[in-house]
Amino acid sequence: MSKPLGYYTSYTPGDDSLLEKVQEKYGSSFEKITKREKLVILTVLASHIGCQLEGDVRSEIFAIAKDMTSELSLSDQAGITEFLIAQIRWGQNAEAVHHS
Template sequence: MSKPLGYYTSYTPDEDSLLEKLQEEYGSAFEKISKREKLSILMILASNLGCQIEGGVRGEIYAVAKEMTDKLSPSDQAGIMEALVSQIRWGQNAEPVHHT
């Protein structure tokens, strides 16, 4: 069972916010949103956050991501997504390695 929205966000009950509205409409753990819809939201939010960060993306990262989609099970892909979200949220970011 998933934790409620307030566990992951600044949401507090009765605050009349977007988070309150989302919880009322889609459930405290987004149980009224399908897996496909959740992945779409994740993709959109990730794209938005990525556009707010300066710098580029090394070409090899696109190749690695393509290899992941081709060779990893859906469960392992979701596990990598969970690991990346945790690292992005809690600051476990490495500087890119530049191979010469």
């Protein structure tokens, strides 16, 4: 069983926040949201977070990501997603790339 929303966020029951409204509608573990819908939320949030960060993305990273979608199983793609989320939230990151 997955941990509830409040474990991962600043949500506190009774705070009348967006997170409270989402939890009330979809469950504390988003059990009323399909896997596909969860991936849409993840895509939108990841894109938004990425746009807030400085630096450029090397073209080779786009190529690697494309290769991952075509060469890795869905299970390995999900594993890479989990790995990257942990790295983004808790891991060390390389310095931003700036092209002149």
